[in-house]
Amino acid sequence: MAKKVLLIDGNSVAFRAFFALFQQVDKFVNQDGLHTGAIFGFNKMLDIILDEVKPDYAIVAFDAGKTTFRTEMFPDYKGGRSKTPSELSEQMPFIKKLVQAHGIKTYELPNYEADDIIGTLAKEADNSGYMTTVVTGDRDLTQLSTDNVTVSVTKKGVTEVENYDPVHVMEKYEITPAQIIDMKGLMGDASDNYPGVTKVGEKTAIKLLKQYGTIEGIYEHIDEFKQSKMKEHLIEDQELAFQAKKLATINQDAPIEIKLSDIEFKGIQTEELIELYRQLDFKSYLAKLDGEQISLDLDAALSEIEFTVLNQDNLNEVNQFNDEITLYVEMPDSNYHTSEFTGFVMGNNSHWLVSRDIDLLQSDEIKSVLESNDIKKNVFNAKAMTVALNRLGIKLNNLDFDLLLASYLLDTNDNSDDLGQVAHEHGFMDVMSDESVYGKGAKFAIPADQELFEHLAHKANAIDVLHEKLVKELETNEQTALYRTIELPLSNVLSKMEIRGIHVNADTLESMGSKLIERMSEMKQLIYQEAGEEFNINSPKQLGEILFEKMGLPVIKKTKTGYSTAVDVLEKLRADAPIVDNVLQYRQISKLQSTYIEGLLKVIHSTDQKVHTRYLQTLTQTGRLSSVDPNLQNIPIRLEEGRKIRQAFEPSHEGWEIFSSDYSQIELRVLAHITGDKNLQEAFIEDEDIHASTARRIFKLGPNDEINRDQRRQAKAVNFGIVYGISDFGLAQNIGITRKQAKMFIETYFEEFPGVKQYIDDIVGLAHQQGYVETLTNRRRYLPDIHAKNFNLRSFAERTAMNTPIQGSAADIIKIAMIKMEDALKDAGLQAKMLLQIHDELVFEAPAEEIPTLEKLVPRIMDSAVSLDVPLKVESAHGKTWYEAK
DNA sequence: AATGTCACG
DNA sequence: ACGTACGTGACATTT
Numbered sequence: 001m002a003k004k005v006l007l008i009d010g011n012s013v014a015f016r017a018f019f020a021l022f023q024q025v026d027k028f029v030n031q032d033g034l035h036t037g038a039i040f041g042f043n044k045m046l047d048i049i050l051d052e053v054k055p056d057y058a059i060v061a062f063d064a065g066k067t068t069f070r071t072e073m074f075p076d077y078k079g080g081r082s083k084t085p086s087e088l089s090e091q092m093p094f095i096k097k098l099v100q101a102h103g104i105k106t107y108e109l110p111n112y113e114a115d116d117i118i119g120t121l122a123k124e125a126d127n128s129g130y131m132t133t134v135v136t137g138d139r140d141l142t143q144l145s146t147d148n149v150t151v152s153v154t155k156k157g158v159t160e161v162e163n164y165d166p167v168h169v170m171e172k173y174e175i176t177p178a179q180i181i182d183m184k185g186l187m188g189d190a191s192d193n194y195p196g197v198t199k200v201g202e203k204t205a206i207k208l209l210k211q212y213g214t215i216e217g218i219y220e221h222i223d224e225f226k227q228s229k230m231k232e233h234l235i236e237d238q239e240l241a242f243q244a245k246k247l248a249t250i251n252q253d254a255p256i257e258i259k260l261s262d263i264e265f266k267g268i269q270t271e272e273l274i275e276l277y278r279q280l281d282f283k284s285y286l287a288k289l290d291g292e293q294i295s296l297d298l299d300a301a302l303s304e305i306e307f308t309v310l311n312q313d314n315l316n317e318v319n320q321f322n323d324e325i326t327l328y329v330e331m332p333d334s335n336y337h338t339s340e341f342t343g344f345v346m347g348n349n350s351h352w353l354v355s356r357d358i359d360l361l362q363s364d365e366i367k368s369v370l371e372s373n374d375i376k377k378n379v380f381n382a383k384a385m386t387v388a389l390n391r392l393g394i395k396l397n398n399l400d401f402d403l404l405l406a407s408y409l410l411d412t413n414d415n416s417d418d419l420g421q422v423a424h425e426h427g428f429m430d431v432m433s434d435e436s437v438y439g440k441g442a443k444f445a446i447p448a449d450q451e452l453f454e455h456l457a458h459k460a461n462a463i464d465v466l467h468e469k470l471v472k473e474l475e476t477n478e479q480t481a482l483y484r485t486i487e488l489p490l491s492n493v494l495s496k497m498e499i500r501g502i503h504v505n506a507d508t509l510e511s512m513g514s515k516l517i518e519r520m521s522e523m524k525q526l527i528y529q530e531a532g533e534e535f536n537i538n539s540p541k542q543l544g545e546i547l548f549e550k551m552g553l554p555v556i557k558k559t560k561t562g563y564s565t566a567v568d569v570l571e572k573l574r575a576d577a578p579i580v581d582n583v584l585q586y587r588q589i590s591k592l593q594s595t596y597i598e599g600l601l602k603v604i605h606s607t608d609q610k611v612h613t614r615y616l617q618t619l620t621q622t623g624r625l626s627s628v629d630p631n632l633q634n635i636p637i638r639l640e641e642g643r644k645i646r647q648a649f650e651p652s653h654e655g656w657e658i659f660s661s662d663y664s665q666i667e668l669r670v671l672a673h674i675t676g677d678k679n680l681q682e683a684f685i686e687d688e689d690i691h692a693s694t695a696r697r698i699f700k701l702g703p704n705d706e707i708n709r710d711q712r713r714q715a716k717a718v719n720f721g722i723v724y725g726i727s728d729f730g731l732a733q734n735i736g737i738t739r740k741q742a743k744m745f746i747e748t749y750f751e752e753f754p755g756v757k758q759y760i761d762d763i764v765g766l767a768h769q770q771g772y773v774e775t776l777t778n779r780r781r782y783l784p785d786i787h788a789k790n791f792n793l794r795s796f797a798e799r800t801a802m803n804t805p806i807q808g809s810a811a812d813i814i815k816i817a818m819i820k821m822e823d824a825l826k827d828a829g830l831q832a833k834m835l836l837q838i839h840d841e842l843v844f845e846a847p848a849e850e851i852p853t854l855e856k857l858v859p860r861i862m863d864s865a866v867s868l869d870v871p872l873k874v875e876s877a878h879g880k881t882w883y884e885a886k
Numbered sequence: 887a888a889t890g891t892c893a894c895g
Numbered sequence: 896a897c898g899t900a901c902g903t904g905a906c907a908t909t910t
Contacts, residue, residue, distance in 0.1 A: 538907055540890055559890070561909090566891065591892060595905055622902060624895085631904045634894035642893075667895090667901095721900060730900035791897050803901045807895095811902095839895040839902085 002148075005125040005260065006055035007118045009136035010062040010106065014095055016137035016154045017041025018088045030281040035087040039094050039280060045135070045154070046102055049161075053133050058104045058265040059121065059258075061114035062096070068111050070247055077247060079193045094280065101273040103266035105258075112254045115141060119250035122149050124260055135161065140189075142169055143180040143250060173202075175209050182215045185245030196244045197237040199230065215245055283424075286436075303430050307345070307352040307457040309449075315365040317353055324348060324376035324400065325369065326460045326467075329361075329388050332438065332446060334417065335629055336384040337391075337498070337612045342446055345456035348378075348464060352457040356449065358392070367394055376400035378463050380419045382488065383617060386495040403463050405487050406470040408618035409479050413782055415618055423462040426469065431455075431462040482777045487617065490815050493822045493834075494615045494625075501610030502632070502835045502845075506601060508648040513597040516589050523586040530579040537586055540565045551577060588641065596636065596645045603630045610652065615837070622804050623779045623811040624839060633838045635882075646883035651845040657878050659832070659851060660885040661858045662841035664873040665690055666810045667723050670776075673868040674805060677755025684870040691716040697752040698745055718745055722756060723806055725799025760802050767801035775808035776866065813872070814840060817865035824861050828853065843882065851878050 018038035028037035050058075070077045096106045109117055118134055122144050125132045132149040134141055142164040145151045152161035162168075169177050186205040188196030200208075212218040219238060225231040234241075277286045308317060327346045333339035341358040346366070360366060369375055370389060378401040379385050389396045407422050408415050414425050420433030437455050438444050446452065474480050528534045531550070535542045544563035547553045553573050557564040565583075573580045603611050616626045627633040635649075636642025651658055663669075668690055672680040683693040695707045695715035717735045724730075732742035750757040767773050772782040781804045785797035818837060825832050832846030832854055842862070846854055859874035866872075879885040 536908080538891095539909080540907095541909075561889070564890085587892080591906080594907075595893070599905070616903095620902065624902060626903055628904065631894085634892090634904065636893060638894080724900040724902095727899050729898070734900070792899080795897090795899075799900070800902095807902065810895095841895085 003056040003128075003130045004053055005121070005130045005132040006049065006053050006058040006104075006265070007121055007125075007132060007134045008049075008058070008060040008099075008104075009114045009118060009134070009138060009141065010060040010095065010099070011114050012137035013045060013135060013154060014038050014042055014088070014092065017045065018085075018091070030279070034094070034280075035091055036094075036280050036282070038088055038091045039098060040282065042095050043098055043282070043285060046099070046104075049133070049135055049152070050102065055133070055265045057125075057130075057260050057263045059117075059263040060096075060099045060104055060106050061117035062092075062106060062108040063113050064108040064110045068113055069251075070113070074194055074243060074247060076193055094276070097276055098273075101269050101276050103269050105263045107256070107258060107263075109254060109256055112251065112256075116251040116254040117256055119144055119252040120254040120256055121260065121263075123252040125149070128260065130260070140180070140184060140248060141250070143177050143248075145169055145177045174206055179209050179214070181245055181248050182209055184248035185215050185241050186218075188240070188244050189248065192247070194244055194247050195237075195240050197241050198233040200233065204230070215241055283421075302432065302454075302458060305352070305454055305457045305461060306350065307347075307354045307453055309453065310353045310355040310360055311357070312360075312363075315360065315363055318346070318365050318369050320351065321346070321348060321369060322375060324378060326378040326463045327370070327385065328380060328419075328456060328459050328463065329358075329385060330452075330456060331384070331388060332444075335614065336388050337614070337629075339388075341388070343452055343456055345453075345460040347460060350461065352460055354453040354456050356452070361389070361394060362392055370394050371397050373397050378403075378467055380404050380422070380459070380463055381417065383491040383495045383498075383615075386492065387499060390495070390499055399488065399492070401463070401467050401471065402488060402491065403466055403470065404618055405491065406474060406483060409483055409487060409779070410470065410473050410477065411782055412621050412623075412780075413784070417618070419459050419462060423466060426466055428462055428466055430465075431458040477780060478778050479780070482779060486777060486812065486815055486819070489819045491617055493818050494617060496822065497834055497836070498612050498614060500833055500835060501605070501608065501612040502843075503608075503610050503650045503652040504600060504604050505648045505650050506604055506609065509597050509601055509645075512644065512648070513593060513601075516593045516597065520586065520589050520593065523582055523589065527579055527582050527586060530577070530582065537583060538590065543583065547573070547577075547580070547583075551579070553577060553580075588639070592636070592642055592645065596642070600630055600645075600648070608652075613836075620811075621781055621800075623775060623808040623815075625811075625837060632836055643883060647881045649882035650880070653845075653847070655848055656845050657848050657851055657880060658882045658885045659844040659846050659854050659858070659876065659878040660841060660882070661844075661862060661874050661876040662838075663810075663814065663862065664875050666813065666840050666872065667806050668719060669868065669870050669872060670806050670809045670813070671723060671756065672870045674776075674809065675753075675755040675759035676869070677753045677759070679753050680756065681870050687871075687873070691719060694719055694749070698748045700748075714745070718749055721746075722749065723803060725760075725802045727799075763802050763805065764798045767798070773801050773804050775805050775812050777809075777812040779808050779812060781808070810840065813865050814842070814862075817862045818842065820861050820865060821858070824857060828857060830854075830857075843885075854878075 020041055028035060028040055030036050099106050107117060118141065122132050122134060126146055126148050130148065134144060134149060134151045136151065137154045139153055142151045142153065145164050145166055147166065151164040153164060154161050166177055169175070169180065175183065183202070183205045186196050186200045186208065187202060188194050208218055212221055218234065222231070222234060274286065308314070310317065325346050326348050329344045330342045331339035332342055343354065343356045344358065344361060345352055345354045347353050371394065375398060377396060377399045379399065380403040382399045382402040382405065386396050403419070403422060404417065407426065416422055418433050418435070420431050423431050432455060437447060437451070474483050524537065527537060531546045535546055537543060541562055543565050547565065548555050548563045553576055555563055556569045556572055567584065570580050570584050600611065605612060611630055611632070613627045613632045614629055616628060619626050636645050649658065669684055672684050683690055691712050692707050695711040698715060698718060699711050701707060714735050717731060721731045726746055728739050728743040728746060731745065732739045763773060767783050767786050771786065772780050774780050783797040783801055785793040786801065788794040788797065814837065818834065821834055821842065825834070830846065830850050830853065832844050832850050834842060834844050836843035842858070844854065855876055859876060862874045863872040877885045
């Protein structure tokens with residue numbers, strides 16, 4: 001097989017990579033403040049292309065300096081270009097190192113550009129009968145393409161390329177690769193700052209070349225041209241055209257000192273590359289490198305750590321800890337309700353006790369330490385530890401420091417549930433991430449004793465070392481109270497709710513499911529009939545082809561991969577063809593079936609007929625919880641059909657009921673409080689229907705005027721819009737009015753609620769000034785994009801600046817209520833148990849006879865969780881199932 | 887692993 | 896002129 005040669009135009013690819021990632025210029029910075037976006041992009045390109053080409057020879061050519069034979073010929077060549085941004089030029093030396101670490105030579109030659117080096121080598125390769133791939137960001141190089149030379153030009157970004165061989169050049173430009181030079185001669189090149197023939201662009205140039213072949217050919221026949229402006233320009237600019245042609249011609253005989261045999265591709269130099277990735281902070285690439293090689297190498301980089309392996313005979317070792325201990329129980333699966341245990345570590349001050357034998361935790365010696373109220377516990381993920389130990393019949397008491405929770409409060413942005421990664425974020429590198437120890441996907445494996453124990457000891461040590469630092473940082477941010485009185489106690493409340501679980505009646509789900517399946521197959525047949533063929537309705541691609549190509553329905557919206565078939569689009573097409581309505585119905589049923597019937601059935605524990613969700617306490621950017629495995633925060637309610645799913649959620653005892661209370665309009669009440677807007681506050685103090693009240697104001701209605709349904713609906717959308725960080729476009733889209741009308745609404749709203757307007761201006765200003773915003777309890781969200789040059793990114797950050805204090809404070813309030821609730825239920829001696837939190841709603845189960853008590857107690861706890869300038873309002877309901885609690 | 891869609895607050 | 900509401904998770908399909 002022919003040898004393969006890879007020639008890369010280093011400068012142009014680096015430029016492309018830099019500008020492709022420029023919007024995120026602030027995201028790609030390593031610890032030393034070096035920008036790394038272009039390096040990152042270059043690396044990505046290299047990985048892909050090396051994998052694709054698998055070259056025998058490879059080189060990356062760079063431009064040597066400002067002056068070349070072209071500037072000698074034409075002093076203004078590439079003149080007027082703005083200087084290379086310093087953010088890019090500082091990256092060039094690293095790109096060269098990166099290339100070398102990939103086992104590829106770099107080369108530059110005084111007086112010549114990278115193009116010429118590539119052209120010369122391409123010619124040599126072609127003559128030797130090799131297959132060559134040229135990678136560049138510059139279309140001019142397509143002139144080099146032959147049957148044996150493919151020119152890959154990077155498209156948006158650097159990872160996608162368009163491959164030019166002579167056939168593709170012909171398809172695209174209708175000329176040969178050699179004629180590309182003539183085309184450039186006629187057109188000139190604005191970016192290289194040389195002119196061609198006046199008023200001749202791509203279209204005209206191609207037309208002329210198709211007829212006369214070359215620039216020379218054109219001028220040989222210039223006399224035969226009909227009198228025209230174009231002819232005048234051609235004659236006038238003849239010299240320029242020939243000059244431009246020369247400038248555009250790549251020199252294929254540059255005096256380079258290297259031959260193909262000097263540029264053999266050596267393959268990746270793993271050690272060098274690891275060192276470089278480390279320096280650059282390229283974590284994902286580090287992880288990607290061969291797992292074993294890396295873990296060996298990283299292992300060597302970690303400090304040696306001592307530990308004692310616990311067994312039945314040395315359990316008295318734990319007696320040395322009487323003040324505080326650091327504890328970590330290792331679980332390979334993220335679901336701590338069900339995961340197996342692979343080991344544990346406990347200790348402090350570099351005295352680490354480790355073991356794989358989980359049963360040891362249940363020994364009197366260890367159990368008494370864990371359950372002690374005098375010995376403080378430092379952990380990573382208190383809730384996971386609490387639930388895990390509960391499975392072993394151990395009650396974990398006196399939790400004090402949670403590295404995960406503290407880290408989340410300090411900065412919600414770069415968070416992870418991996419101890420190693422979190423430690424790295426805080427500058428502590430002497431611990432590995434789980435992924436680099438265990439590998440991932442198919443490679444996942446639990447290592448042998450020594451490696452596992454070292455990993456565990458390093459983890460415990462990381463918690464220990466970061467403890468003091470993070471506690472100080474919380475103090476600096478005035479977040480100590482948030483940590484101690486809200487998040488840490490809440491993690492305990494949540495662990496109880498998760499452990500309790502909620503009873504789900506599988507029979508109810510199954511009988512619903514079989515009805516749905518029946519209806520689904522009817523709908524399916526109907527849709528196939530209307531379509532005239534069978535296809536996969538669940539595939540947006542296939543559905544799009546049927547609707548928009550076969551049936552010719554009007555295309556309303558496109559996605560980046562094809563036609564959009566989302567609800568808002570289909571709804572507009574409803575009247576055009578009956579199939580649309582059927583597809584919508586089919587989708588609705590299939591969603592219920594797959595996500596809520598089958599999905600829920602899969603996660604019911606066979607031992608207790610319950611589902612045990614996990615609340616993620618350190619995930620959202622606003623301070624809300626999220627719920628997974630299963631997600632119990634998105635069980636259907638809006639449409640009756642879906643709402644019936646809630647009939648399967650039952651109390652776990654005979655004679656009990658489901659009881660549910662929710663905050664009414666909590667976000668708008670928080671808005672009224674935070675903005676201090678008198679008009680908005682008044683509406684809540686008077687307990688008015690808030691959307692009607694807003695309607696009265698924005699439509700300028702009198703106190704006795706009727707508010708019609710549509711006015712209220714629109715006002716409701718405006719209220720939502722305000723909370724989300726409104727834009728006229730968004731509002732218009734949402735309620736189907738013109739942008740102009742939406743703008744009017746917003747303006748009127750701001751006139752009527754000047755305090756809200758003031759708040760928006762203030763908070764966006766504050767975010768710009770300090771780089772973050774805060775909630776009522778000093779929960780903090782950093783907004784790095786607030787300084788972005790990119791309009792979209794910046795606007796998004798500005799909207800979050802105003803939304804986060806609202807959504808986040810509402811989250812704070814219900815969290816406080818939950819902590820108080822757990823105590824209040826206990827103090828009142830009730831059997832009632834809190835089961836679920838759905839952002840502004842709490843769901844309980846209780847004996848029927850406790851319901852009257854709950855109806856007073858629960859709202860009282862909830863509405864007094866905090867004291868705002870407006871009252872909080874709570875509404876309750878109860879019934880035999882969650883469905884009936886409405 | 888990414889994308890589109892749709893369920894919730 | 897830019898291109899849009901805020902916060903989530905699960906599923907099926909496609910790459």
